[in-house]
Amino acid sequence: MLTIKNLHASIEGTPILRGINLEVKAGEVHAIMGPNGSGKSTLASVLAGREEYEVTEGEVTFKGKDLLDLAPEDRAREGVFLAFQYPVEIPGVSSTNFLRTAINQVREYRGLEALDAVKFLTMMKEKMKLVEIDQKLLSRSLNEGFSGGEKKRNEIFQMAMLEPTLSILDETDSGLDIDALRIVSNGVNQLKSKDNATIVVTHYQRLLDYIVPDYVHVLYKGRIVKSGTKELALELEEKGYDWIKEAIDSEATV
Amino acid sequence: MSKDNQILEELTSKEYEHGWSVNFEADEAPIGLNEEIIRWISAKKEEPEWLLEWRLKAFKTWQSMTEPTWANVTYPKIDLQSLRYYSAPKQNNKPKSLDEVDPELLQIYERLGINLNEQKKLQGIAVDAVLDSVSVATTFKGTLSKLGIVFCSFSEAVKEHPELVKKYLGSVVPMTDNYYAALNSAVFSDGSFCYIPKGVRCPMELSTYFRINAANTGQFERTLIVAEDEAYVSYLEGCTAPQRDENQLHAAVVEIYAAKNAEVKYSTVQNWFPGDKNGKGGIYNFVTKRGICAGDHSKISWTQVETGSAVTWKYPSCILKGDHSIGEFYSVAVTNNYQQADTGTKMIHIGKNTKSRIVSKGISAGKSQNSYRGQVQVMKRADNARNFSQCDSLLMGDRCGAHTFPYIDINNSSAKVEHEATTSKIGEDQLFYCNQRGISTEDAVALIVNGYAKEVLNQLPMEFAVEAQKLLALTLEGSVG
Numbered sequence: 064m065l066t067i068k069n070l071h072a073s074i075e076g077t078p079i080l081r082g083i084n085l086e087v088k089a090g091e092v093h094a095i096m097g098p099n100g101s102g103k104s105t106l107a108s109v110l111a112g113r114e115e116y117e118v119t120e121g122e123v124t125f126k127g128k129d130l131l132d133l134a135p136e137d138r139a140r141e142g143v144f145l146a147f148q149y150p151v152e153i154p155g156v157s158s159t160n161f162l163r164t165a166i167n168q169v170r171e172y173r174g175l176e177a178l179d180a181v182k183f184l185t186m187m188k189e190k191m192k193l194v195e196i197d198q199k200l201l202s203r204s205l206n207e208g209f210s211g212g213e214k215k216r217n218e219i220f221q222m223a224m225l226e227p228t229l230s231i232l233d234e235t236d237s238g239l240d241i242d243a244l245r246i247v248s249n250g251v252n253q254l255k256s257k258d259n260a261t262i263v264v265t266h267y268q269r270l271l272d273y274i275v276p277d278y279v280h281v282l283y284k285g286r287i288v289k290s291g292t293k294e295l296a297l298e299l300e301e302k303g304y305d306w307i308k309e310a311i312d313s314e315a316t317v
Numbered sequence: 318m319s320k321d322n323q324i325l326e327e328l329t330s331k332e333y334e335h336g337w338s339v340n341f342e343a344d345e346a347p348i349g350l351n352e353e354i355i356r357w358i359s360a361k362k363e364e365p366e367w368l369l370e371w372r373l374k375a376f377k378t379w380q381s382m383t384e385p386t387w388a389n390v391t392y393p394k395i396d397l398q399s400l401r402y403y404s405a406p407k408q409n410n411k412p413k414s415l416d417e418v419d420p421e422l423l424q425i426y427e428r429l430g431i432n433l434n435e436q437k438k439l440q441g442i443a444v445d446a447v448l449d450s451v452s453v454a455t456t457f458k459g460t461l462s463k464l465g466i467v468f469c470s471f472s473e474a475v476k477e478h479p480e481l482v483k484k485y486l487g488s489v490v491p492m493t494d495n496y497y498a499a500l501n502s503a504v505f506s507d508g509s510f511c512y513i514p515k516g517v518r519c520p521m522e523l524s525t526y527f528r529i530n531a532a533n534t535g536q537f538e539r540t541l542i543v544a545e546d547e548a549y550v551s552y553l554e555g556c557t558a559p560q561r562d563e564n565q566l567h568a569a570v571v572e573i574y575a576a577k578n579a580e581v582k583y584s585t586v587q588n589w590f591p592g593d594k595n596g597k598g599g600i601y602n603f604v605t606k607r608g609i610c611a612g613d614h615s616k617i618s619w620t621q622v623e624t625g626s627a628v629t630w631k632y633p634s635c636i637l638k639g640d641h642s643i644g645e646f647y648s649v650a651v652t653n654n655y656q657q658a659d660t661g662t663k664m665i666h667i668g669k670n671t672k673s674r675i676v677s678k679g680i681s682a683g684k685s686q687n688s689y690r691g692q693v694q695v696m697k698r699a700d701n702a703r704n705f706s707q708c709d710s711l712l713m714g715d716r717c718g719a720h721t722f723p724y725i726d727i728n729n730s731s732a733k734v735e736h737e738a739t740t741s742k743i744g745e746d747q748l749f750y751c752n753q754r755g756i757s758t759e760d761a762v763a764l765i766v767n768g769y770a771k772e773v774l775n776q777l778p779m780e781f782a783v784e785a786q787k788l789l790a791l792t793l794e795g796s797v798g
């Protein structure tokens with residue numbers, strides 16, 4: 064579904080990603096871990112098409128298409144979803160109105176009819192249950208004044224509504240309380256199918272107890288320096304990153 | 318080049334959609350401005366002597382005045398002698414009902430999406446259509462007159478209700494008020510008159526639609542709204558003009574009088590031709606709008622959505638004379654390309670326990686300049702006056718300007734005046750967030766801008782709010798940043 068080959072990207076001339084290779088197949092869950100500043104969010108942003116980042120090398124194909132060639136909105140319409148590490152506030156625009164605009168533009172792109180108000184609301188009701196989100200929150204301005212946890216929950220609610228094929232969750236677990244973590248993870252799990260894939264960016268093994276990954280990758284200095292199965296996450300939890308950092312940094316100096 | 322500028326360069330703004338004109342025979346005054354022309358207009362309209370005198374007096378006053386220069390706008394000097402001060406579509410006999418109105422005139426309004434045929438019209442809005450200098454038709458007159466409501470063209474009011482016109486004309490905006498108000502008083506052609514008798518709640522929205530059609534013709538309409546004790550009315554004003562290379566002058570006067578416990582809501586969606594994207598052409602809109610809350614517990618509320626005109630100079634104001642009276646001003650002013658707007662309000666607190674609320678949302682794009690100018694004045698005996706002002710500016714791109722000029726003048730220590738102001742830019746973050754959910758940049762801008770202006774748009778009657786939202790999006794099309 065997603066193939067990333069030798070991806071290099073920089074921002075304002077500073078290289079951040081330095082040769083990422085990653086293959087994600089339908090039905091899989093990949094976890095990306097790594098120390099602060101290693102480039103996890105950058106990778107997510109580049110995949111979603113944020114224009115500040117310049118791709119200097121490499122290629123990304125998504126469902127056989129050249130992803131890097133598509134405008135951000137078209138990537139979304141093709142089924143790429145990014146749950147933001149820091150969701151943005153849009154004053155005066157309710158979540159409901161926002162989502163309806165989004166869904167109908169995605170549907171239009173796919174040659175589907177616009178959802179009428181009734182169908183939309185029915186769908187909303189159903190998905191609201193999935194992440195146990197309160198109706199009141201959705202009638203408020205998008206993310207404005209939402210607590211950290213509420214913002215994250217709302218991201219997953221939007222994911223449920225948009226039914227993406229590739230979801231990238233950037234630290235969705237940070238800021239969630241213990242119950243919310245369980246609820247949101249359950250939601251993500253229920254949305255999983257053999258046709259879609261998920262990339263979860265996280266710092267904590269705890270999340271991976273709920274959303275069990277098929278693969279775990281460690282990102283360091285803009286490269287994936289180690290890949291493994293879910294046991295790798297446990298090992299990281301126990302030992303931290305130093306042993307990996309040391310190995311890589313000494314390699315680099317040799 | 319930053320992304321903002323790049324997008325700005327790439328996208329060109331959508332052309333103004335009402336930029337057509339129709340050729341039909343017109344009754345026109347000779348070009349120029351002098352006493353003779355004023356007599357000519359007055360005679361044409363078969364006006365009583367007192368009104369002619371009033372006009373001539375205004376003209377004399379105007380001659381001694383000079384054009385104001387304090388507004389934050391620049392434009393070449395207007396040659397007032399090269400304009401025509403009266404142009405009316407030729408209709409052989411004055412139509413008595415809609416059936417007699419020239420179908421070609423009705424068609425002009427059809428094209429603007431305004432249907433003057435009563436049975437087909439949306440329920441709940443009565444329309445007075447003003448083309449160039451005269452009122453073409455007024456709908457729903459019968460229904461309204463049963464309630465004692467007068468809603469007709471200004472000229473008709475002069476004939477049918479001279480005592481009312483005489484009593485209120487110039488009572489809120491004196492002819493000496495300012496340069497453009499004096500000019501208007503001398504040469505005003507037509508406009509709407511609306512009178513709601515004591516205790517009557519007007520059951521439908523009253524609406525006037527102004528259209529400039531003829532070239533080189535100034536439009537000087539005069540609107541007068543009177544709400545007697547306990548009366549209520551919601552009044553709407555819309556406007557368009559054809560696209561022309563030269564600038565056209567529009568200098569209207571609106572007066573509102575609210576008696577005890579009366580409430581008047583006045584909403585405008587201003588969509589005059591703004592000039593093309595290089596700043597050529599467009600309407601100069603120099604308008605004086607003022608209301609007086611004359612009676613205790615009365616309320617006047619101005620809501621305006623300003624999207625058009627090359628230059629706008631407009632400050633709908635409230636004189637809060639009655640105790641416990643309330644004045645409100647809700648404004649969205651959008652400027653794009655080379656448009657300039659200097660707009661705001663004046664709230665003059667005279668009575669005790671008077672309250673005013675100002676919500677101004679400026680949106681600037683392109684190379685435009687957008688200024689808010691507001692004055693809050695609390696007089697000596699206005700105990701416990703309250704004012705709240707919120708002035709926000711939204712910038713799109715980095716070649717436009719937003720300016721705020723609040724003037725506060727307090728002469729009573731019990732007054733409470735609050736002023737809040739913010740300036741923001743449409744964020745890349747917000748746009749990207751929308752894009753990431755599948756929303757195009759153009760629609761993202763519309764969404765964000767409408768969200769930003771929501772508090773004001775919410776004040777508009779439903780049909781107008783939808784129109785206004787579309788207009789905002791249209792005005793800003795291609796100005797992302």
Ligand SMILES: Nc1ncnc2c1ncn2[C@@H]1O[C@H](COP(=O)(O)OP(=O)(O)OP(=O)(O)O)[C@@H](O)[C@H]1O
Nearest residue numbers: 074075077079097098099100101102103104105106
């Ligand atoms: N405009 C910029 N100019 C220079 N460096 C930048 C810029 N924006 C981001 N960076 C740097 O890019 C690096 C990668 O940032 P990124 O947000 O991708 O890290 P991350 O792995 O998601 O970290 P975290 O775990 O803290 O979320 C950081 O060192 C950051 O400081």
Ligand SMILES: [Mg+2]
Nearest residue numbers: 103104105148
């Ligand atoms: Mg990050």
